[in-house]
Amino acid sequence: MSINKKVGLFIPCYVDQFYPNVxxxxxxxxxKLGCDVSYPMNQTCCGQPMANAGYERDTLxxxxxxxxxxESFDYIVCPSGSCVHHVRDHAPCxxxxxxxxxxxxxxxxxxxxxxxxxxxxxxxxxTYPHRVGFHSSCHGQRGLRLASSSELNQPVFNxxxxxxxxxxxxxxxxxxxxxECCGFxxxxxxxxxxxxxxxxxxxLQDHISKDAxxxxxxDMSCIMHLSGIASRNKQAIQFKHIxxxxxxxxx
Amino acid sequence: MNHPVQAAKFLEDKxxxxxxxxxxxxxxxxxxxxxKSIPEWEKLRELASGIKDNVLxxxxxxxxxxxxxxxxxxxxxxxxxDAEEHNQIVLSILKxxxxxxxxxxxxxxxxxxxxxxxxxxxxxxVVDTDLGERxxxxxxxxxxxxxxxxxxxxxxxISEIFxxxxxxxxxxxxxxxxxxxxxxxxxxxxxxxxxAITGVNFGVAETGEFVVCTNEGNADMGVHLADTHIACMGIxxxxxxxxxxxxxxxxxxxxxxxxSITNYNSHFRSPSEGKEIxxxxxxxxxTKQLGREKFRNSLKCIRCGACMNxxxxxxxxxxYSYGSVVPGPIGSILxxxxxxxxxxxxxxxxxxxxxxxxxxxxxxxIHEQLxxxxxxxxxxxxxxxxKSIAMKIANGIFSTPFAxxxxxxxxxxxxxxxxxSVTYSNLNTWGKERDLPELPKQSFKDWYKNKGNx
Numbered sequence: 001m002s003i004n005k006k007v008g009l010f011i012p013c014y015v016d017q018f019y020p021n022v023x024x025x026x027x028x029x030x031x032k033l034g035c036d037v038s039y040p041m042n043q044t045c046c047g048q049p050m051a052n053a054g055y056e057r058d059t060l061x062x063x064x065x066x067x068x069x070x071e072s073f074d075y076i077v078c079p080s081g082s083c084v085h086h087v088r089d090h091a092p093c094x095x096x097x098x099x100x101x102x103x104x105x106x107x108x109x110x111x112x113x114x115x116x117x118x119x120x121x122x123x124x125x126x127t128y129p130h131r132v133g134f135h136s137s138c139h140g141q142r143g144l145r146l147a148s149s150s151e152l153n154q155p156v157f158n159x160x161x162x163x164x165x166x167x168x169x170x171x172x173x174x175x176x177x178x179x180e181c182c183g184f185x186x187x188x189x190x191x192x193x194x195x196x197x198x199x200x201x202x203x204l205q206d207h208i209s210k211d212a213x214x215x216x217x218x219d220m221s222c223i224m225h226l227s228g229i230a231s232r233n234k235q236a237i238q239f240k241h242i243x244x245x246x247x248x249x250x251x
Numbered sequence: 252m253n254h255p256v257q258a259a260k261f262l263e264d265k266x267x268x269x270x271x272x273x274x275x276x277x278x279x280x281x282x283x284x285x286x287k288s289i290p291e292w293e294k295l296r297e298l299a300s301g302i303k304d305n306v307l308x309x310x311x312x313x314x315x316x317x318x319x320x321x322x323x324x325x326x327x328x329x330x331x332x333d334a335e336e337h338n339q340i341v342l343s344i345l346k347x348x349x350x351x352x353x354x355x356x357x358x359x360x361x362x363x364x365x366x367x368x369x370x371x372x373x374x375x376x377v378v379d380t381d382l383g384e385r386x387x388x389x390x391x392x393x394x395x396x397x398x399x400x401x402x403x404x405x406x407x408x409i410s411e412i413f414x415x416x417x418x419x420x421x422x423x424x425x426x427x428x429x430x431x432x433x434x435x436x437x438x439x440x441x442x443x444x445x446x447a448i449t450g451v452n453f454g455v456a457e458t459g460e461f462v463v464c465t466n467e468g469n470a471d472m473g474v475h476l477a478d479t480h481i482a483c484m485g486i487x488x489x490x491x492x493x494x495x496x497x498x499x500x501x502x503x504x505x506x507x508x509x510x511s512i513t514n515y516n517s518h519f520r521s522p523s524e525g526k527e528i529x530x531x532x533x534x535x536x537x538t539k540q541l542g543r544e545k546f547r548n549s550l551k552c553i554r555c556g557a558c559m560n561x562x563x564x565x566x567x568x569x570x571y572s573y574g575s576v577v578p579g580p581i582g583s584i585l586x587x588x589x590x591x592x593x594x595x596x597x598x599x600x601x602x603x604x605x606x607x608x609x610x611x612x613x614x615x616x617i618h619e620q621l622x623x624x625x626x627x628x629x630x631x632x633x634x635x636x637x638k639s640i641a642m643k644i645a646n647g648i649f650s651t652p653f654a655x656x657x658x659x660x661x662x663x664x665x666x667x668x669x670x671x672s673v674t675y676s677n678l679n680t681w682g683k684e685r686d687l688p689e690l691p692k693q694s695f696k697d698w699y700k701n702k703g704n705x
Contacts, residue, residue, distance in 0.1 A: 016695045018688045023695035039699050042652040052603065054625035090622070142605035150283065151561065151609035153292035177276070181563045185602025190680040192564070192600060194259035197684040198268070199563050199602075228685030 007035045008073030010108070012083045012220070013045035019220045025247035026079040026111055032250045033119055037077075043069045048086035053187045056092050063091045067104050075118065076108045079243045080219050081140020084110045089143065110144055111243055112160040112218060122162060126249025129169030133212035134161055135203070135226065136179040137219035146218070150179050160218050160242050167249065173210035180206075184225040200229045207237060214238045216245055252574025252593065254600040261569045271403060272566040278399070279560040281509025282610070289501070298498050300614035303551035306489050307541060313456040313489045314532065320459025321530060324521040329531045334364035337533050341366060341448070341481060342373055344529055348479055350375075350446045356463070356470035357381040358450030359397050359554055360483045360533060363576045366448075378440045380469040382433055389416045395570030397577055398507045398556035403569050437469070447473035451484035451530070452553070453499060457492045460520040461530065464503060464513040471517050479527045482519065486532050487541075487550040499553060502612035506555035540588045545623045549584045551613040558607035558617055564600050573597060580607035584620040591631055598624035 007030055011023045023039075030037045046066055047059030066087065070076045078084050088105050115121050136158070140146040147158035164170055183189070183199025190196075204226055207215055217223050220241055227239045262268050286292045306313055318328050331337035345353065353370070355361065355377055367377045367388075379388045383400035387393065389412050394400030401409070406424045413419040419432045449470045453462040461482055463470045474480045490499065496516075504510040522528040541547050559565045559579030570578040575586040575594055583597035598621045607617040681687070693701070 011695055018691065020691050020693065020695035020698050024698065027699075039695075039704065041696065041700070041704075044652055052622065052625070054599075054629035056626050057630075138602065138604035138606070142609060149606075149609045151606060153287050153290070179606075181602050181604035181606070183563065183602060185604070188599070188602050192255045192258060193680045193683060194255070194262050195564060195567055195600075196602075198262055198567055200685075202272070224688055225685065228681075228687065231686040232684060 005036065005074035006072070007037045008070045008076045009037050009039040010043065010046075010070065010076050010078035010083070010087075011039065012078065012080045014224070015079065015220050018224065019241070022079055022220055022241040022243055025241065025243040026077070029111075029243055029247040029250065030077060032247070033115065033121060035075075035077075035119075040069045046083045046087050047091060048083055049186050051086060051090050051092075052185075056090065060092055060094065063101075064094055066091070067094065067097070067101060070104060070107075071100075073107065075114065076104070077111055077114045078108065079111045079241060080221070081110045081137055081144050081146055082219050082221060084108050085139040085143035110140055110146060110218070112163055113144065113146055115163060116159045123166055124163055124246060124250065126164075126167045126246070127169055128164070128167045128245065128249065130213050131171045131173055131211055133173045133175060133207035133210065133215045134158070135182065135207075135215050135217035135222055137217060137222045138179075138181050140218055141179055147179070160216075163242070163246060164216075173207065173212045175206050175210065177203075177206055182222045182226055184222045186221070189225055196225070197229060200225050201233075204230055204235060204237065208235060212237060214240055216240050216242055218242050252596070254568070254572055254574075254596040257572035257574070258564070258568035258600070261572055262567065268567055268569075270405070271569060274402065275560045275566045278508060279557070279610075282506055282557055282560065283509075285505040285509040285511065289505075295498055295502055296612055296614050299502055299553075299612060300551065302490060302495050302498065303613050306491065307487070307547060307550055310486065310489070310541065313491060314486060316456040317454055317459055317489055318532075320457070322459070324459045325528070326459065326522065327527065327529045329529060331531050331533045331535070333535050334533075337364045337483065337531055337535070338366055338369040340531050341483075342370065342375075344479065344481060345370075345375060345446060348446060350479070352376040352378070352440075352444055353446045353448055354378050354380050354440055354444040354473040354477070355448040356450070356465055356473055357384055357400070358448065358483055359394075359577060360450055360485055361448065362393060363535065364483075364533070366483075378437070378444070380437055380440070380467075380473055381465070382430065382467060382469075385433060385437065386412060392571075393576070395578065396556060396559055397554050397579075398559075403571070441472050441476050444473065444477050446479045446481065447477040448481045448483060449474060451482050451488050452503070453496060454484055454489045454530075455491075455493050455496070456489050458520065460493070460518050461488075462496065462500075463517050463519065464500070464515065465517075466508075466510075466514045468515045471515055474517075474519070478525070479529070480519070480522070481529045481531065483531050483533065486534055486537050487552075503553055503555050506557040506610070506612040536589050540585070543588065546584060546588060546620055548615050549581065549588075549617075549620060551615050552581050552585075553613055555612055557610045557612065561606045561610045562601075563604065563606070564602070568600070573600070580617045580621070581615070584615075584617055584624060587624050587628065591628065595628050595632070598622075598628060 009027055015022050047062040050059050087108050094101050136147055142149050148154050148156045182203040183196040223239045230237055321328055329340045370377050379385050386401040395403040410424045413429055414421050417432050417436050449463045451461045452464045500516055504513045558581050562580050565579040573582055575582045577585055586594035601621050603618045605618045
């Protein structure tokens with residue numbers, strides 16, 4: 001299928017530097033799904049780490065740069081709910097360019113919501129014979145509403161898990177705390193190091209005690225934190241970004 | 252108070268921290284079950300939030316209406332602009348009645364005003380009659396949670412305290428036995444008290460009545476045995492009509508403990524013959540908060556404590572780590588408005604996960620306000636500190652593709668060549684208990700370029 005629209009690939013800075021395979025998988029996946037994707041080479045960072053640390057006002061130039069970089073695309077797609085949440089909801093307003101900025105903000109999508117809501121694809125087939133735990137990243141889940149939240153009285157949904165619903169052999173583990181935060185939280189990971197690590201350990205334990213072999217998530221920042229703890233403690237559990245799983249499944 | 256330092260201390264006792272986390276998660280779980288048992292839950296939250304919006308937008312006229320109706324009912328109204336004035340009013344009423352001892356049911360507002368130490372300094376005995384509050388009072392501690400004041404203590408610890416203070420059997424940890432001992436002890440205090448203080452959960456503008464919610468019935472016991480009842484009330488506690496209690500009482504109990512209804516929702520309207528009811532309406536920074544557009548929503552809070560029970564930080568750091576009268580997420584957006592410098596670490600004691608906002612029965616956007624307080628705090632702090640300079644440099648790097656590319660290469664390069672002792676030294680907080688990801692040979696940008704794209 002093809003949507004005949006130009007998709008700009010928005011790759012978070014730490015994914016660019018640390019997890020190129022996640023970016024490659026996102027690119028290939030979108031191409032396989034019929035999108036005309038390109039990666040504007042000039043992109044840098046969306047400014048989230050600074051803004052969440054209390055320096056939103058210092059991200060004006062970064063935000064302006066983001067808008068300029070992605071101006072010409074019909075859609076902007078990113079394999080991170082957290083970065084999309086920032087661009088959409090927190091980036092500082094560029095004075096005099098409010099309409100231009102709003103237009104771009106409305107074109108930015110997290111990868112799984114782009115597939116389910118814009119491409120309207122729900123029946124990806126694949127084989128994944130593993131016991132899998134899903135890590136719901138908070139900014140995507142509660143910020144972008146990519147999944148229902150356990151606090152709310154609403155129908156249960158999860159856009160990422162929905163895309164894997166037809167995967168043969170995939171067995172989800174039922175977590176005790178479905179959507180508790182893993183403790184990454186950007187600068188929180190270092191400013192509140194003790195808490196951050198404890199939260200990460202608890203999250204891991206929930207998956208491991210249910211015999212999950214692999215944790216799938218939609219945000220590499222949380223995964224970087226969780227896998228860092230697992231690696232230090234010689235825990236054998238593996239980690240995958242949903243883009244990698246989907247891309248491997250589609251030939 | 253420095254939250255990270257206090258949190259790290261709390262986590263040193265691993266088994267206690269785990270127990271604390273699980274105990275509060277149990278309450279959150281009960282809340283989930285209870286809130287999901289009524290299909291209109293989200294509609295109730297919407298309604299409650301809307302009613303409180305209306306109250307905050309018309310607070311002046313509702314206060315005047317409430318005062319007028321309360322006076323008509325024979326209640327005496329006092330206005331206090333701050334904690335000092337509030338405490339002076341309480342003391343003046345006590346002096347007028349020549350009263351040297353009071354019983355007090357749970358009131359976070361009196362904690363906020365530090366009423367207990369003030370009265371004690373003035374020779375008045377104060378007995379907190381809520382069981383949890385009595386326990387922490389024995390220890391000279393403030394409550395660690397606004398609904399569950401002694402949630403940080405285990406029954407073994409309480410048994411020790413009661414053995415010392417109430418001469419219970421040493422080592423008898425049976426909760427029933429301990430509760431009975433407290434009951435007997437408090438009965439004597441109730442019977443002797445001439446004056447009772449309560450908080451106020453809801454003041455009803457149209458009738459001039461107020462509602463106090465307790466599970467132990469201690470507010471009623473105190474009030475009905477005393478000759479004078481002083482109700483201490485924040486000016487934001489108003490609701491327009493009695494019928495609105497149908498929204499708030501359903502939300503409050505379910506959010507707080509998972510109960511369908513609080514055991515005692517007592518309405519106070521007029522004093523019995525020969526008795527007096529006083530209401531002290533306290534501002535203490537509330538109108539200031541009302542004037543802060545981004546933060547006024549925080550005044551909708553009905554003090555259910557659900558944001559504490561759900562908060563992964565609160566559960567793992569305990570109420571005292573916040574160093575504020577109201578701890579947890581709601582405290583972290585209320586306290587900076589009172590003393591920005593003292594509470595400057597609190598808005599950062601969060602991952603902005605948003606669970607607090609989703610659990611809040613009156614839909615306060617708590618995590619968004621935490622984000623906004625961060626912006627205010629960094630502005631208030633000196634602009635010449637290492638962190639803010641780093642942010643300005645970052646903005647320079649991220650707005651320049653070339654600088655970003657170079658800094659990325661240096662970062663990946665130096666991580667590869669530096670010895671482990673440097674990257675994992677104490678300077679590198681990330682590496683204390685976490686490994687860094689394995690470093691790829693090239694960034695995505697390089698890969699993409701090498702594929703012939705530009």
